[in-house]
Amino acid sequence: MGGKNQQQIMQAIVAKIKTYHKLLSTFATNGKLELGLLLVVQVQCYEDNRLLKLFSDIVRVLYDADIVGEDAIFHWYKKGSHPKGRNVFTKDIEPFIKWLEEAEEEAD
8 A cells, every 4th residue: 555545544534533623522521531532543443454554643633633632642552552453553653652751741
């Protein structure tokens, strides 16, 4: 699968998140629900080959859009992830986790 294809899929996902931002924000009102959203995204990415390599990008978009907070992402990363594709996704998201940790340290 080419990079161009993945780019198009990612653009479509970003557009969808923008479209449904209000709905997602209304749904993901606390850490537990944010974690639930991450799990849905994880399983969806695992089951759809086209999304497999886009998980961490999608999480970053959800974070940038203030739909999912860093606490939910850290919890997912440390102990809340679904078994489906856990190893792949936790490895993929490591750079983003490091970035979040550094940003958190700077804020302190």
